Amino acid sequence: MKKLFFLLLFTLNFSVLIAQETSKKSRVIILTDIEADPDDTQSLVRLLLYANEIDIKGIVATTSCWLKNSVHPESINKVLSAYAEVQPNLKLHHPDFPKPEDLFPLVKSGLPVYGMLGVGKDKDSEGSDWIIKTLEEKDERPLWISVWGGANTLAQALYKIKNTKTKEEQKRLISKLRVYTISDQDDSGIWIRDKFQDLFYIVSPGDDYGTATWNGINSFIKGIDNTEISNSWISENIQQGHGPLGALYPDVAWGVEGDTPAFLSLIPNGLNAPEHPNWGGWGGRYKFLRPTFSGRKKGNSGVPFEVETRAIWTNTEDSFSPYLAKDYGRNVELDSTVFKGDKVSLWRWRDDFQNDFAARMDWCTLPFSEANHAPVIALKHADRITVKSGKGITLDAFDSTDPDGDSLSFLWFDYPEAGTYKKPIKIGGTENARLVSFAAPKVEKEMTVHMILKVTDKGTPALSSYKRIIITVKP
CATH class of the missing domain: 2.60.40.10 (Immunoglobulins)
Incomplete structure (x- = not known):
């Protein structure tokens, strides 16, 4: 009887949720320099566990400053094959997980060249053409481009739009684009921002990753419990005993899931508001301004260090005091410690989104009655x-x-x-x-x-x- 009650409650709740989510799902195309760093594979595993919440329109293998001369769509397909094995079980927890056969055709490739060498006349790729094709669909929802590596596939799509469309059509198509890039990982990002000044663009510019907001996902923060980004936590909750998708999640090499913030705020959790980066959410909070060079350092990527010519959505500071659990009396109290900084706007939610990830990894193998929702x-x-x-x-x-x-x-x-x-x-x-x-x-x-x-x-x-x-x- 208890199981029947929970089943009825689940059905009622999810019928309401599905009705709410249908209109809220964000469309996204991923640009990934997968194989440049294990973190792209990590982020792709997480993304697929939210494929019921986010409308994935494409996954494009690209280059970057760390992977200049090759692209690896086969690595994307490998992760999708693992997803195919667990998708039937995921559907026990939510009916909207897409069929694997609908995802495989979305895998595309950009040109296997670095940055602006892949932008110009006759430099189209199936990836850049796919961005344009998706933009031209009769769908009024914005199209997010989540850039985990270099941005030259997007740059080529914009180049072609500018050179083949009327000014009115250019304006219409570009107004539907939303871009979040994990810093600048080739020389096309600054070119895009300069040439397309009205394009909605979120970035911590340059290659000084240590000062980037997205870096809050894997930064070790003094004064808080960092357990949920530890290797032991990842092993227990993600990699081991959670089926083939978890087993494919690689060990951390540089930083865990550095690309995940590029889509975290697209998850409809009641907090995230993708169209309002200044409101803050799982992917951080951002301010619309023209950034200066103050406090920025030059990294070792070879990406040019150039002045921004217009305002962009970029780093801004949060102040945050965590609530601490108490064993007696009122069960929480506000900590007297105040954390300030741009990365604070992201890591303040880290325990929540890590727990959510772990629960969804459980969905890969457990029945509904044995997992958490x-x-x-x-x-x-x-x-x-x-x-x-x-x-x-x-x-x-x-x-x-x-x-x-x-x-x-x-x-x-x-x-x-x-x-x-x-x-x-x-x-x-x-x-x-x-x-x-x-x-x-x-x-x-x-x-x-x-x-x-x-x-x-x-x-x-x-x-x-x-x-x-x-x-x-x-x-």
Whole structure:
């Protein structure tokens, strides 16, 4: 009877989720210099475990400054073959995992040449042509280009668009593109940003990886528990005993999953908002500005170190104090330590997205009843609220549920950097109840406050879902 109850609850929750997700799925084409570093294979394994959440439109083997003269689509196909073995079991956990036979045709190749040597007349590739073909489809959703290596396949697609399309068509197609590159790994990135000044582009420019926001995924941070990026954690939770896809996940060579931030914010978890990089999410938070050379160093990649000619979405600072678990009384308390920096905007969510990854790896081999699934948050009000200055606000997530029947923990906190009101909001009473109340700030002009609800289950591994409530405060 208990299993039947959970099955009915699962069916109800997922019917709601699927209806919500269908309109939210982001389209993405991956450009990967796979075999330049084991981390591309690591990121591809993770990406496929979210293939039910993200609409994968292409996976293109490319070059980079680390792999200048060859491309390796066969390595992509190897990972897809492992996915094919576990896909039937993944579908037990969510029906939207795509058929392997639908993914294999999406594997394409760019030219096996470095950077701008692959951009110009008669330098098209099946990868650059595929980007254009996908852009031209009758689909109003933006097309994300997630660049894990060099960007010259995208550069060639843009070159062809500029030289074969009318100005109106150029504008229409380019307006649908969204680009996130893992720094600059060839000389085409700066060319793209200079020649296509209206192109939506997220990047920590240059090759100084140590100062890049994306580096927060694998940075060892003093003062926090870094266990979930450790080799022993990876071995236990990802590589061993989780089927052929986990077994294919390689050991860390330089840094674990350096390319994953290029798609983390496309996962519809209630926190991520891909169209708003300044709101922050699993992939970090970014500010739209023209960066300077202040604090930037030259790496050893050979990628040119050039001045940006326009504003881009790039590094910006978060301030963060973690909540600490307590054994007695209120079960969480805010740490007095304050972490600041651009990488903070990414690693602050790291335990959550690592646990989520581990749970999905369990999905590869376990039946639904033996694995964990994220809570389903239900608010008793809208997630967009308008109030007058100084007025009381009550937020309530009483109707939230868990597909596995797990106990739920609630945590409400404001995200000052995401809104226009930058001062902390004091929550009355406790921030870990399902219902909270507080006063809107007193303002002299219209301001926005971003309040985040995080709901975490007590399953193994513990999984979190989010809701972002945006409050407009009028004077």
